[in-house]
Amino acid sequence: MLNDTIAAISTPLGEGGIAVIRVSGDEAVALAGRLFRGRTKLTDMPTHTVQYGSIVDPGTGEKLEEALVTVMRAPRSFTREDVVEVGCHGGIVAVKRVLDALLEQGVRLAEPGEFTKRAFLNGRIDLTQAEAVIDLIRAKSDRAFKVAMKQVDGKLSKRIGALRYRLIELMAHIEVNIDYPEHDVAEMTSSMIADVGTSVSAEIDELLRTAEQGKILREGISTAIIGKPNVGKSSLLNALAQDERAIVTDIPGTTRDVIEEYVNVGGIPLRLLDTAGIRETTDVVEQIGVERSRSALADADLILLVLNRSETLSEEERELLAAVKDRQTVVVLNKTDLPQRLEIEEVRELFSSERIVETSLLEERGLADLEKAITALFFQGGIDANEMTYVSNARHIHLFKQAKRSLRDALDANEQGVPIDMIQIDLRAAWEQLGEIIGDSVAESLIDQIFSQFCLGK
Ligand code: GDP
Numbered sequence: 001m002l003n004d005t006i007a008a009i010s011t012p013l014g015e016g017g018i019a020v021i022r023v024s025g026d027e028a029v030a031l032a033g034r035l036f037r038g039r040t041k042l043t044d045m046p047t048h049t050v051q052y053g054s055i056v057d058p059g060t061g062e063k064l065e066e067a068l069v070t071v072m073r074a075p076r077s078f079t080r081e082d083v084v085e086v087g088c089h090g091g092i093v094a095v096k097r098v099l100d101a102l103l104e105q106g107v108r109l110a111e112p113g114e115f116t117k118r119a120f121l122n123g124r125i126d127l128t129q130a131e132a133v134i135d136l137i138r139a140k141s142d143r144a145f146k147v148a149m150k151q152v153d154g155k156l157s158k159r160i161g162a163l164r165y166r167l168i169e170l171m172a173h174i175e176v177n178i179d180y181p182e183h184d185v186a187e188m189t190s191s192m193i194a195d196v197g198t199s200v201s202a203e204i205d206e207l208l209r210t211a212e213q214g215k216i217l218r219e220g221i222s223t224a225i226i227g228k229p230n231v232g233k234s235s236l237l238n239a240l241a242q243d244e245r246a247i248v249t250d251i252p253g254t255t256r257d258v259i260e261e262y263v264n265v266g267g268i269p270l271r272l273l274d275t276a277g278i279r280e281t282t283d284v285v286e287q288i289g290v291e292r293s294r295s296a297l298a299d300a301d302l303i304l305l306v307l308n309r310s311e312t313l314s315e316e317e318r319e320l321l322a323a324v325k326d327r328q329t330v331v332v333l334n335k336t337d338l339p340q341r342l343e344i345e346e347v348r349e350l351f352s353s354e355r356i357v358e359t360s361l362l363e364e365r366g367l368a369d370l371e372k373a374i375t376a377l378f379f380q381g382g383i384d385a386n387e388m389t390y391v392s393n394a395r396h397i398h399l400f401k402q403a404k405r406s407l408r409d410a411l412d413a414n415e416q417g418v419p420i421d422m423i424q425i426d427l428r429a430a431w432e433q434l435g436e437i438i439g440d441s442v443a444e445s446l447i448d449q450i451f452s453q454f455c456l457g458k
């Protein structure tokens with residue numbers, strides 16, 4: 001069942017000059033071969049070669065498309081199965097006709113993510129890498145993209161692998177001592193448990209510290225644009241969204257009507273909250289007034305408070321300023337093209353200068369300063385995706401925390417002089433929890449294998 005043959009259009013749908021249909025499975029070459037007419041039969045093509053030809057309807061002989069086909073035989077393919085890629089240069093209609101013809105031959109339409117799933121099941125990539133591929137597809141910003149790339153490279157997996165290796169060494173050592181329980185050996189073992197347990201736990205902490213950053217990169221910073229009517233909220237939204245990289249995304253798994261709006265500011269994805277309210281063209285004061293700002297505030301990680309610099313502060317604005325002064329806030333003093341009437345000292349008393357930017361959205365000035373202020377808030381110290389391994393997945397975070405707890409138990413037990421085979425149980429749990437992150441479910445057999453080798457050699 002696992003290797004039934006699947007196909008999908010693997011380039012984005014649209015007018016693009018070229019589209020690729022990817023076919024994977026035991027019968028990929030045979031089934032695609034029935035449609036292909038070229039100098040060489042598809043089934044005779046050597047692996048990793050490309051051939052020009054045409055795709056025909058085998059029933060009628062009608063030519064559907066010109067195509068470049070690539071054959072990649074197992075296991076040297078992304079899925080480790082036989083893979084055929086059919087490159088067509090036509091638009092969506094032609095591509096669909098080719099896909100339909102394949103389906104008629106008994107190829108099954110791939111589910112979302114199924115190629116990656118197969119790569120995992122066939123051992124081509126581990127679980128963190130599979131998850132990273134999915135993130136890669138969804139990456140909403142350059143930074144998130146780089147982080148996802150790192151994970152595909154298996155950087156996180158390597159770090160986890162190294163941690164597990166140290167645990168297994170320790171466990172093997174303990175195993176030997178259970179067999180030869182001499183006193184001095186026991187003492188050595190106890191200090192070894194303390195050393196390894198503490199340092200592995202510290203490294204997990206370090207990975208967990210990157211989690212918050214990773215979450216932001218993945219999900220976008222939830223951002224509220226607030227302020228009283230007519231200060232320039234809509235203008236700010238439009239200015240941010242004019243960036244050519246601005247995207248409107250509907251998050252998979254949510255209902256159709258929950259469409260969230262993302263803008264990319266300096267490589268950081270901002271998820272804009274309540275844009276419906278801001279988008280309102282007729283400024284109905286009651287609707288988009290301060291009340292609405294307050295509700296958007298509750299959910300926001302980042303607040304952009306817009307004030308009109310050409311007017312004096314209202315009581316409501318003073319309240320808003322006080323309410324957000326301890327939050328991650330950037331104050332946008334807009335309409336600098338008009339004479340200043342705002343009591344700027346009152347704002348300066350509450351916010352440091354790097355959190356106040358002046359803009360004229362009408363004249364498109366000050367946006368670079370705003371971008372700088374936002375990136376500074378979230379990347380103080382200039383975090384570079386290239387240097388870091390991010391733990392950004394809720395499942396990973398959960399398992400890391402479990403592993404830490406198991407190590408804590410082991411360390412406590414060790415301190416209290418609990419028998420060593422009891423400590424072994426906690427260490428093993430930590431080892432397994434870390435293994436679960438990378439989808440290593442063969443805990444039982446592997447651990448036995450390693451132990452047998454170790455004890456045999458000693
Ligand atoms: P909102 O009600 O807070 O969303 O404010 P809008 O973005 O709808 O702007 C209200 C009015 O102020 C519009 O007529 C804008 O053209 C104008 N406006 C926005 N930014 C500026 C600016 O920097 N300078 C001036 N002079 N007018 C601006």
Ligand code: ZN
Pocket residue numbers: 230233234235278279280281283
């Ligand atoms: Zn508006």
